[in-house]
Amino acid sequence: MSISKVSITSAIAGLAIFALSACSATATPSTSPSTVAVDEAAAALLPAEYRTSGIDIGSDIPYAPMELFEEDGTTVTGLDYDLSQLLAAKLGVEISFNKQAWDSIIPSVQSGNHDLIMSGMNDTVERQQSLDFVDYFRGGFAIVTAKGNPEGISSLTDLCGKTAVVQTQTVQGDMLRALDCGDAGPVTLQEYPTDPDAITALIAGKGVADVMDAPIAAYAALQQPSKLELVVDAENPNGYEPVFTGIGVLKSNTGLRDAIQAALNSAIADGSYQAVLDKWNLGSFAVTEASINGTK
Numbered sequence: 001m002s003i004s005k006v007s008i009t010s011a012i013a014g015l016a017i018f019a020l021s022a023c024s025a026t027a028t029p030s031t032s033p034s035t036v037a038v039d040e041a042a043a044a045l046l047p048a049e050y051r052t053s054g055i056d057i058g059s060d061i062p063y064a065p066m067e068l069f070e071e072d073g074t075t076v077t078g079l080d081y082d083l084s085q086l087l088a089a090k091l092g093v094e095i096s097f098n099k100q101a102w103d104s105i106i107p108s109v110q111s112g113n114h115d116l117i118m119s120g121m122n123d124t125v126e127r128q129q130s131l132d133f134v135d136y137f138r139g140g141f142a143i144v145t146a147k148g149n150p151e152g153i154s155s156l157t158d159l160c161g162k163t164a165v166v167q168t169q170t171v172q173g174d175m176l177r178a179l180d181c182g183d184a185g186p187v188t189l190q191e192y193p194t195d196p197d198a199i200t201a202l203i204a205g206k207g208v209a210d211v212m213d214a215p216i217a218a219y220a221a222l223q224q225p226s227k228l229e230l231v232v233d234a235e236n237p238n239g240y241e242p243v244f245t246g247i248g249v250l251k252s253n254t255g256l257r258d259a260i261q262a263a264l265n266s267a268i269a270d271g272s273y274q275a276v277l278d279k280w281n282l283g284s285f286a287v288t289e290a291s292i293n294g295t296k
Contacts, residue, residue, distance in 0.1 A: 035089075036086060036089040036090060036267070036270075036272050037089075038089070038090065038091070038092040039090045039091070039262065039263060039266040041262060041266075042090055042091055042259055042262035042263040042265075042266055043090075043091050043092050043093075043259070043263075045255060045258045045259040045262055046091055046093065046255065046256070046259040047255040047256060047259075050091075050093060050115070050256060050259075051092075051093060054093050054094035054095060054096060055088070055091075055093060055094070055095045055096070055115050055116060055256070056095075056096050056098060056113075056114045056115045056116070057084055057095060057096065057097050057098065057114060057115065057116045057117070057118050058098060058099075058100035058105050058108050058109060058113070058114030058116070058117050058118075058119070059080060059081075059097055059098065059099065059100060059105075059117070059118055059119040060099070060100060060101060060102040060105055060119045061076060061078075061099045063078075063119060063120050064078065064215075064219060065078055065079055065215055065218070065219040065222070065280050065281075065282070066078050066079050066080045066119070066120035066215065066245075067079070067080045067081055067097075067118075067119065067120070076097055078280070079137075079276065079277065079280045079282060080097075080118040080119065080120065081097050081118075082276045082279065082280075083118070083136065083264075083273070083276055084097050084118055086267050086272055086273065086276055087260060087263045087264060087267070090263035090264075090266050090267055091259060091263050097118070098114065100113070100114060100119075102119070105117055105119060105121075106127075106130055106131065106248070109131070109248065109249075109250060110130070110250065115249070115253075115256060116247055116248065116249050116256070116260070117131070117247065117248035117249075118247050118248075120215070120245055121133075121245060121246065121248055122243050122244065122245055122246075122295075123135055123243070123244040123245065123246035123293065123294060123295045124243075124295055125295060125296070127248070128293050128295070130250075130251070131248040131249060131250065131251060132248070132249050132250075132251050132254075132257050132292055132293060133244070133246025133247065133248055133249075133292065133293055133294070133295075134246055134247040134249065134257060134260050134261045134264060134290050134291075134292060135244040135245065135246040135287060135290060135291045135292070135293075135294040135295075136245065136246065136247060136264055136273075136287060136290060137244070137245035137246075137277075137282070137285055137286070137287065138238045138242045138243065138244050138245070138285055138286075138287050138294075139213075139214030139215060139238055139239045139242055139243070139245070139282070139285035140213075140214055140236075140238060140239035140240045140241040140242035140243060141171075141172050141175070141211050141212065141213060141214060141217075141239050141240040141241060142211070142212060142213075142214040142217035142218065142230060142231065142232075142239045142240075142284075143156070143159075143209050143210070143211055143217070143230075143231035143233070144199070144202065144209065144210045144211075144212060144217045144220060144221055144228050144229065144230055144231065145202075145208065145209045145210075145228070145229050145231055146202060146203065146205070146208075146227065146228065146229070147225070147226060147227050147228060147229050148229065149229050149231065150208075151208040151209075153208060153209050153231055154231060154233060154234070155233045155235065155236070156175075156176070156179060156211070156233070156240065157179065157181065157184075159176065159179070159187045159208065159209055159211075160179065160181030160182070160184035160185060160186065160187060161181065161184040161185040161186075161187075162187065162188070162207075162208045162209075163187075163188040163189070163190055163206070163207040163208060164176060164187050164188070164189060164190070164207045164208060164209050164210065164211060165189075165190045165191075165192060165198040165201045165202050165206055165207035165209070165210045166189055166190075166191055166192070166198055166210065166211055166212075167191070167192060167193070167194055167195045167197075167198050167212075168191040168192060168193060169191075171241075172211040172212065173189055173191060175211070175240065175241075176189060176211060177189065190206050190207050195210075195212055195216055198210050198212075199220055199228070202228075203224075203227050203228070209231070211240075214238075214239040214242075214282075214285055215282065217230055218230055218280070218281040218282050218284075218285070219280070219281065221281055222280065222281035230281060230284075232284045237284050237285075238284070238285055239284075239285065242285075243295070244287075244291075244294045244295050246293075246294070247260055247264075257292065260290075261290045261292060264290035265289060265290050268286075268287070268288065268289060268290065273286070274286055
């Protein structure tokens with residue numbers, strides 16, 4: 001299951017948990033680069049052209065919580081933006097983060113308009129024909145409960161014999177219907193037209209949990225902390241049916257790819273990467289190393 005960019009964006013908008021405004025061509029940074037020290041070994045891998053010109057990232061904004069605009073409609077924030085600025089600090093260069101329509105984002109890199117893609121893009125075997133991916137996130141489906149998790153839900157099988165809410169006609173619903181529940185009895189599903197509708201039903205007590213795409217689940221819990229709670233299954237810390245998300249770079253641009261990978265691994269090692277994911281309530285979907293083309 002590949003997480004749907006369109007469905008996640010629509011769901012976040014429908015939840016009305018963050019103001020997403022019409023956007024300009026270039027996003028204004030929401031924070032200055034952190035005081036993270038330059039990683040000299042990673043910086044040495046960076047081709048000379050980027051040391052002087054900086055690195056240009058294309059991103060289809062908004063796609064909350066990976067990238068989104070603040071209420072002014074121009075200031076960008078989100079997981080991908082924060083990670084891009086962390087990489088900038090590690091490499092000792094400027095990294096600009098610029099809007100690019102999703103359907104033209106790969107051609108924009110191929111034509112030289114951007115150097116990298118950071119846009120919540122899944123690393124797939126098909127996309128590996130055009131790009132290499134430095135993988136930085138791995139998430140699938142996740143469980144959200146009412147605040148306090150009153151039913152003590154810790155895994156999908158804890159939903160057996162209980163009522164769960166889901167968006168209609170989703171893989172999540174199919175997965176719950178096929179769940180082997182044994183003597184506990186099947187999961188009873190209450191299905192709703194959209195994820196926001198399902199969340200509203202969960203808050204109203206129509207079910208004990210909602211199973212959603214991981215970024216939606218984590219962001220919903222982050223935005224409504226008094227009402228919702230993200231469940232982290234100890235046996236499935238990256239969620240159910242997880243997929244890699246990666247930073248896309250041209251296959252011919254191995255120097256830039258290797259520098260980005262080294263910088264990301266440095267951030268993983270010193271904890272600054274984890275801190276960025278934790279800020280967006282996505283810490284459970286962290287990778288332990290930045291692999292290249294991890295999807296096989």
